[in-house]
Amino acid sequence: MNNSLKKSRLYLLGLLPFFLIAFLFEILPLANIVVESFSKTGGNGFTLEHFFKIFTTRLYQQSIFNSLWISIFSAFIGIVIAFLGAKAANAASIKIRNIFTSVLNITSNFAGVPLAFAFMILLGNVGILTLIGKNYGIGFLADFDLYTINGLLLTYIYFQIPLATLLMLPIFGGLKKEWKEAVGILGGNSFHYWFKVAIPSLLPSILGTFSVLFANSLAAYGTAYALLSNNIALLPIRISQQYVGEVVQNQEFGCALSLVMMALMVLSILITNKLQKRATGGRS
Amino acid sequence: MKTKTHVWDVIILLLIAAFLILPLALTFFYSVFTQWTDILPTGFTLSFYAGIFSDGAFINSLLRSIIISFVPVVICTISILLVLYVITLYVPKMEKYIEILCNIPYAIQGVILAAGVISLYSGKPGFLSNRIFLLVGAYCIIILPYVFRGLKNTIGALNVQCVIEAAQVLGCSKFHAFFSIVIPQMKRGIVSTMMLAFTMLFADFVVVNMIAGSSFRTAGIYLYQTMSKSGQTSSAIIVILFITTLIISTLTMIIQNKQTVKGRKS
Amino acid sequence: MSYIEFRGICKSYDGVNQVLKNIDLNIEKGELVTLLGPSGCGKSTLLRSLAGLEEISSGKIILDGEDITNLPVQKRGIGMVFQQYSLFQNMNVEDNIAFGLKIAKVDKLVISDKVKRAIEMVDLVGKEKSYPSQLSGGQQQRVAIARAIVMEPKVLLLDEPLSAIDAKLRRELQEKIKHVQKKLKITTIFVTHDQDEAMIMSDRIHLMNQGIIEQSGRPVDLYTHPVSKFAAEFIGHYNILDKRKLNILLPFEKFDDGFYAIRPETVHIQSEPIMDDGMYVFEATVENVISRGNVLRYTLRCGDVCFTSEVLFRSFALFEEGQKVCVGIEPHNVLPIRD
Numbered sequence A: 001m002n003n004s005l006k007k008s009r010l011y012l013l014g015l016l017p018f019f020l021i022a023f024l025f026e027i028l029p030l031a032n033i034v035v036e037s038f039s040k041t042g043g044n045g046f047t048l049e050h051f052f053k054i055f056t057t058r059l060y061q062q063s064i065f066n067s068l069w070i071s072i073f074s075a076f077i078g079i080v081i082a083f084l085g086a087k088a089a090n091a092a093s094i095k096i097r098n099i100f101t102s103v104l105n106i107t108s109n110f111a112g113v114p115l116a117f118a119f120m121i122l123l124g125n126v127g128i129l130t131l132i133g134k135n136y137g138i139g140f141l142a143d144f145d146l147y148t149i150n151g152l153l154l155t156y157i158y159f160q161i162p163l164a165t166l167l168m169l170p171i172f173g174g175l176k177k178e179w180k181e182a183v184g185i186l187g188g189n190s191f192h193y194w195f196k197v198a199i200p201s202l203l204p205s206i207l208g209t210f211s212v213l214f215a216n217s218l219a220a221y222g223t224a225y226a227l228l229s230n231n232i233a234l235l236p237i238r239i240s241q242q243y244v245g246e247v248v249q250n251q252e253f254g255c256a257l258s259l260v261m262m263a264l265m266v267l268s269i270l271i272t273n274k275l276q277k278r279a280t281g282g283r284s
Numbered sequence B: 001m002k003t004k005t006h007v008w009d010v011i012i013l014l015l016i017a018a019f020l021i022l023p024l025a026l027t028f029f030y031s032v033f034t035q036w037t038d039i040l041p042t043g044f045t046l047s048f049y050a051g052i053f054s055d056g057a058f059i060n061s062l063l064r065s066i067i068i069s070f071v072p073v074v075i076c077t078i079s080i081l082l083v084l085y086v087i088t089l090y091v092p093k094m095e096k097y098i099e100i101l102c103n104i105p106y107a108i109q110g111v112i113l114a115a116g117v118i119s120l121y122s123g124k125p126g127f128l129s130n131r132i133f134l135l136v137g138a139y140c141i142i143i144l145p146y147v148f149r150g151l152k153n154t155i156g157a158l159n160v161q162c163v164i165e166a167a168q169v170l171g172c173s174k175f176h177a178f179f180s181i182v183i184p185q186m187k188r189g190i191v192s193t194m195m196l197a198f199t200m201l202f203a204d205f206v207v208v209n210m211i212a213g214s215s216f217r218t219a220g221i222y223l224y225q226t227m228s229k230s231g232q233t234s235s236a237i238i239v240i241l242f243i244t245t246l247i248i249s250t251l252t253m254i255i256q257n258k259q260t261v262k263g264r265k266s
Numbered sequence C: 001m002s003y004i005e006f007r008g009i010c011k012s013y014d015g016v017n018q019v020l021k022n023i024d025l026n027i028e029k030g031e032l033v034t035l036l037g038p039s040g041c042g043k044s045t046l047l048r049s050l051a052g053l054e055e056i057s058s059g060k061i062i063l064d065g066e067d068i069t070n071l072p073v074q075k076r077g078i079g080m081v082f083q084q085y086s087l088f089q090n091m092n093v094e095d096n097i098a099f100g101l102k103i104a105k106v107d108k109l110v111i112s113d114k115v116k117r118a119i120e121m122v123d124l125v126g127k128e129k130s131y132p133s134q135l136s137g138g139q140q141q142r143v144a145i146a147r148a149i150v151m152e153p154k155v156l157l158l159d160e161p162l163s164a165i166d167a168k169l170r171r172e173l174q175e176k177i178k179h180v181q182k183k184l185k186i187t188t189i190f191v192t193h194d195q196d197e198a199m200i201m202s203d204r205i206h207l208m209n210q211g212i213i214e215q216s217g218r219p220v221d222l223y224t225h226p227v228s229k230f231a232a233e234f235i236g237h238y239n240i241l242d243k244r245k246l247n248i249l250l251p252f253e254k255f256d257d258g259f260y261a262i263r264p265e266t267v268h269i270q271s272e273p274i275m276d277d278g279m280y281v282f283e284a285t286v287e288n289v290i291s292r293g294n295v296l297r298y299t300l301r302c303g304d305v306c307f308t309s310e311v312l313f314r315s316f317a318l319f320e321e322g323q324k325v326c327v328g329i330e331p332h333n334v335l336p337i338r339d
Helices: A002-007 A010-037 A049-056 A058-091 A094-107 A112-123 A128-136 A149-173 A177-185 A190-218 A222-228 A235-241 A251-279 B002-031 B047-054 B056-089 B092-107 B111-121 B131-156 B160-169 B174-185 B187-202 B206-211 B219-227 B231-265 C043-051 C093-103 C108-121 C137-149 C167-184 C195-201 C219-224 C229-236 C243-249
Strands: B033-035 B042-044 C004-012 C018-027 C032-036 C058-063 C078-081 C155-159 C187-192 C204-209 C212-217 C239-242 C259-262 C267-270 C280-292 C295-302 C305-312 C324-329 C335-337
Touching: A010 A251, A010 B056, A010 B092, A010 B111, A010 B131, A049 A058, A049 A251, A058 A094, A058 A149, A058 A190, A058 A235, A058 A251, A058 B002, A094 A149, A094 B002, A112 A128, A112 A149, A112 A222, A112 B002, A112 B219, A112 B231, A149 A190, A149 A222, A149 B002, A177 A190, A190 A251, A222 A235, A222 B206, A222 B219, A235 A251, A235 B111, A235 B206, A251 B092, A251 B111, B002 B033, B002 B231, B047 B056, B047 B231, B056 B092, B056 B131, B056 B160, B056 B174, B056 B187, B056 B219, B056 B231, B092 B131, B111 B131, B111 B206, B131 B187, B131 B206, B160 B174, B160 C078, B160 C137, B174 B187, B187 B231, B206 B219, B219 B231, C004 C043, C018 C043, C018 C212, C032 C043, C032 C195, C043 C058, C043 C078, C043 C155, C043 C187, C078 C137, C093 C108, C093 C137, C108 C137, C137 C167, C167 C187, C167 C195, C187 C195, C195 C219, C204 C219, C204 C229, C212 C219, C212 C229, C219 C229, C229 C239, C229 C259, C229 C335, C239 C243, C239 C305, C243 C280, C243 C305, C267 C295, C267 C305, C295 C324
Parallel strands: C032 C187, C032 C204, C078 C155, C155 C187
Antiparallel strands: B033 B042, C004 C018, C004 C058, C204 C212, C239 C259, C259 C335, C267 C324, C280 C295, C280 C324, C295 C305
């Protein structure tokens, strides 16, 4: 009897809450996105019309392009700044590094709608820097238009920097002092060190960071929505528009757009993995 | 040459820090002055803060935010702890499948998840189309990867198998041992994981905006609606929300430190 | 009937390789026995099957007249100390030791009395309120021992409890465990891979190899009369020679087929010829000499046969490499063994 008690599968009940949540809110919605993307609006039946519309309409082509463009650029610029920042922080004293890290930790919480608002009062039509620019004739401040994709890019770069630097700091910790010394002994200068030794050895981690940043800005919504409402061709905005707002709602089309965005996410992960493998020479 | 690079390093750090702090600091100053049309603002006032706190609508939205962020964190944490109980003690082979399920949300962040959930459930009968219910469920999925990873790392640092066996030999059941010995040892990890998940949800805008919209006004939604009305009030709200987040993260660290100190001292 | 009986224990994880192969083993009440063997020999598995932490594929385990084969761990009345530190980190020393008694719902006053005595027994007075993280490895294992004995178990199982502890402390703890065991007269099974430790601690040793019990006996019997090649090599660094090699050393003696074991310290060497009719006598060359503290270990060669001799380090008996020496072995020290 005791043996049968031991063999009972009662413990499997422990998995129930998790599977219930995952099933209801992860697996089913995902499956539903796929199914609805290929369903006719408001009814049943297989169709490719949504995807046809996405890839032939100027607005949606532009949305995909803008989403990719802003994600790649903000990630790239974020990485470059983070690289310089992490390199500098790594060379600085512990006290300075700690202060810098605190600034990163604090500002990494600053994103979404609040961030958009902060940039509006900074660089909006009556923003403080804009006014200063006008009053003192500083052209690029006075004429800066926040409510464009370039303005949006600036805000994206802002939220990428703390995240990117926080991810890069530990990576820099992995650089060995001996490598630099070895390069020196072999007659190399710091150019050789950085471009032949340090950056190649950091590359897999940098690619990983890039992937995180890319996904981060591809999915970003609050900042763009607060800054430009629905007046911008950007994938997340176009998706949400199918569900909320004044325009006629079309959830099958929203599902198709979501599927496209998901494909971009997965694609970026796959590409990074591939590049990472190549960068490590197939080691890991 | 060495000192030169050092100066450059400091300048770089200063520039980055200045860029990051500028919008934040500005938002704060904006909230305590009535006029700002030149380099320096004029007319110091705290009236915007007074206004917010005398406005019941904001307090309510803040409470809504706290509750709607806290409930999914608790549900998710308990579910994952139960999962960890089963996979560490009974079916370790299952871990990789659970891990896949917990990593998928990385690829369906925010907008996609919200789209999936409303497409599926809106218009469905009964509790399934209840917006709050959907929001809680979607929030559980948003934080799933972070909660799973945080708790798994915590439990991985413990010698669970051996400790459970020791307790069993002393007459204790596996289940009791897990919850009276293993979980108390995970306290720090659990608290910090929950805090992290909480701050993520507390800052959410996209999911709540898409799933609940104006029918469930959280602080984020309230802020968005205020933005077009009053700049200064908005910045005051931002400052309050931001400070709330900072207090939570600081509290997390204090709790963690206290525990280590306590463990060492007595 | 013995106090503990293992009857026909088999264990396999994959259904193909057997970790335990039909083990029969009896242990008497009050004994301290050691399961000795190299890693992977099945000694820990056998111990854990007695505790109920490992299911056996077939066989029967009897403890104190009761068949416990299918009894859950919690009901077996066993105390156990593990190789890894297994103290409950969230409880102090006192609470760790009291844990089992609390689960058994023992009266509070009785608990505090028993815990106090257990703490005295393992010399941890003053550490009652300490947390495991504040204790050394040795102290942690003492707490683990106290936690086990406070339950007054029918049998105490020690699964390599000292292997993570450094050498000097280990000797102290070996003494301590033996002392506690004798005082409480508690039946104890000790698992180790260290033959010195087994020699020091045990009343009986069961030497295991590849899922079977190779030899059982008192430490001194095991040391002086190994029955197999494995036992001879594992316990005493014996010289193992077959009939052919023995005949190279001693061409005129008759030996049966098979293997023979010769303990290094029974191989006498001197520079002058040995005049003793009762001894096997022959000549060999010193190949190599190593000093192991108070013992000198000579590697000797005779023809293509190499063997070792160990002698106490006395300054007047030094031989150099390449030197010819006379070797003497008493015939009763040439032990026939199984392959």
